[in-house]
Amino acid sequence: MARPGTGNLLRVGTPTRGFFGRGRRPPGDRLPPGQYDTGADWPVLSAEVTPRLDTATWTFTVDGLVERPTTWTWDEIHALAPSSYSGDIHCVTTWSKLDVSFGGVSVDTLLDIAGPRPEAAFVLARSHTGYTTNLPLADVTGGKAWVVWDYGGAPLPAEHGGPARLLVPHLYFWKSAKWVSGLMLLAEDTPGFWERNGYHDRGDPWLEQRYQGD
Amino acid sequence: MTDTPPPRATGWQTATVVEVRQETERAKTFRLALERPSPFRAGQHYVVRLTAPDGYTASRSYSVASAPDDSGEIDLTVELLDDGEVSGYLHEVVQAGDHLEVRGPIGGWFVWDADAPALLVGGGSGLVPLMSMLRLARRLDRSHLVRLVVSVRSPADLYYDHEVPGPEVRIIYSREAPPGEARPPGRLTAEDLRPAPDPASTTYLCGSAGFAEAASRLLVDVGVPVERIRVERFGPSG
Numbered sequence: 297m298a299r300p301g302t303g304n305l306l307r308v309g310t311p312t313r314g315f316f317g318r319g320r321r322p323p324g325d326r327l328p329p330g331q332y333d334t335g336a337d338w339p340v341l342s343a344e345v346t347p348r349l350d351t352a353t354w355t356f357t358v359d360g361l362v363e364r365p366t367t368w369t370w371d372e373i374h375a376l377a378p379s380s381y382s383g384d385i386h387c388v389t390t391w392s393k394l395d396v397s398f399g400g401v402s403v404d405t406l407l408d409i410a411g412p413r414p415e416a417a418f419v420l421a422r423s424h425t426g427y428t429t430n431l432p433l434a435d436v437t438g439g440k441a442w443v444v445w446d447y448g449g450a451p452l453p454a455e456h457g458g459p460a461r462l463l464v465p466h467l468y469f470w471k472s473a474k475w476v477s478g479l480m481l482l483a484e485d486t487p488g489f490w491e492r493n494g495y496h497d498r499g500d501p502w503l504e505q506r507y508q509g510d
Numbered sequence: 511m512t513d514t515p516p517p518r519a520t521g522w523q524t525a526t527v528v529e530v531r532q533e534t535e536r537a538k539t540f541r542l543a544l545e546r547p548s549p550f551r552a553g554q555h556y557v558v559r560l561t562a563p564d565g566y567t568a569s570r571s572y573s574v575a576s577a578p579d580d581s582g583e584i585d586l587t588v589e590l591l592d593d594g595e596v597s598g599y600l601h602e603v604v605q606a607g608d609h610l611e612v613r614g615p616i617g618g619w620f621v622w623d624a625d626a627p628a629l630l631v632g633g634g635s636g637l638v639p640l641m642s643m644l645r646l647a648r649r650l651d652r653s654h655l656v657r658l659v660v661s662v663r664s665p666a667d668l669y670y671d672h673e674v675p676g677p678e679v680r681i682i683y684s685r686e687a688p689p690g691e692a693r694p695p696g697r698l699t700a701e702d703l704r705p706a707p708d709p710a711s712t713t714y715l716c717g718s719a720g721f722a723e724a725a726s727r728l729l730v731d732v733g734v735p736v737e738r739i740r741v742e743r744f745g746p747s748g
Binding site: 307308309310311312313314315316317318329330332339340341342343344345346347389390425426455489490492493494507 | 522524560561562569595610616617618620722723729736737
């Protein structure tokens with residue numbers, strides 16, 4: 297079969313023959329580059345079997361570089377000040393879902409109780425399944441991150457991370473760990489599951505930080 | 511989890527379409543010659559990016575169906591989705607000789623190197639990355655390490671239908687079975703997945719979100735430990 301000669305490399309970014317695109321949106325676009333609006337769909341993406349977690353034994357723990365390592369039960373975390381998010385979410389597999397609403401508790405509330413030590417600069421979120429993902433501490437503080445158990449006024453479905461998941465909507469959605477079990481505060485960045493498998497350590501959709509090196 | 515080192519970041523490159531094959535009514539395989547071939551592992555995927563004259567782009571991920579080899583070429587099998595902006599273009603416009611921008615290989619989790627026992631469970635287009643694994647096992651004469659259970663609606667929906675059947679493969683027809691098939695058509699059951707794989711074996715499960723949910727529960731029923739199951743869910747992404 298014909299092989300392209302290495303002497304005439306094609307310039308990356310050249311228009312694709314016959315492609316004009318029909319996913320365009322008007323200016324003032326809420327979609328980050330390379331994303332499309334999935335509409336009413338909410339694709340399920342995870343590398344693991346959906347676990348069935350019992351809220352009677354569910355816990356959430358903040359530990360690592362904190363003054364007061366703390367574990368909450370399902371009832372205890374529900375007794376904290378409620379907080380909600382309404383807006384958009386963006387998956388690295390190029391779908392975005394607009395105008396979603398989640399309810400739960402702000403990560404700020406949890407960290408206020410646990411008391412981050414001054415040297416804490418990163419967090420490793422972990423799940424009851426063993427999944428992990430790493431984030432800068434600054435990306436989960438200041439009203440930017442939640443632990444959520446309510447989606448659109450109903451319990452968060454198990455396939456979407458219920459009974460509770462992390463929600464960090466300004467980053468690609470793999471950072472919003474499903475079935476979240478805790479946050480460990482760390483002085484140095486430690487790659488999580490997808491990050492060890494080639495995905496970006498921060499994952500800002502507006503900068504298209506999809507893969508390591510982006 | 512895995513100790514695989516992160517793959518090198520790979521940039522965009524231009525690939526040349528050397529062949530287009532119709533697999534089923536709604537699936538085509540595009541054989542691409544890569545400008546800068548790099549080794550890949552069975553189960554990995556590439557991203558295809560289309561660019562319009564005004565710079566607008568649309569990208570989607572597609573699993574590699576061919577086994578790793580040193581040809582510098584890869585097969586991507588693409589299912590035509592309703593209103594699929596990228597799959598529609600690939601199916602309706604692309605022909606041999608065209609150029610496509612690709613980036614990869616990507617993924618270090620849903621991969622198999624034919625060095626340990628594996629159970630492969632696929633639904634419909636979920637066969638694609640598993641086919642890379644099956645082809646690798648056969649080429650290395652290690653078919654004894656692998657067992658594939660693939661579920662399709664009807665014989666006409668089976669990708670690579672001349673190549674898939676073999677002693678290590680079980681084909682499940684959910685709606686319509688071919689003449690002579692002993693199993694009546696019906697959804698995948700736990701019985702279809704027995705015997706339970708060796709505890710050291712890894713199960714690779716790929717299909718739609720619905721198929722993956724149903725099949726993962728069956729696998730657990732059969733006795734496969736949850737932590738031995740790796741899942742790739744194909745969402746509705748055009």
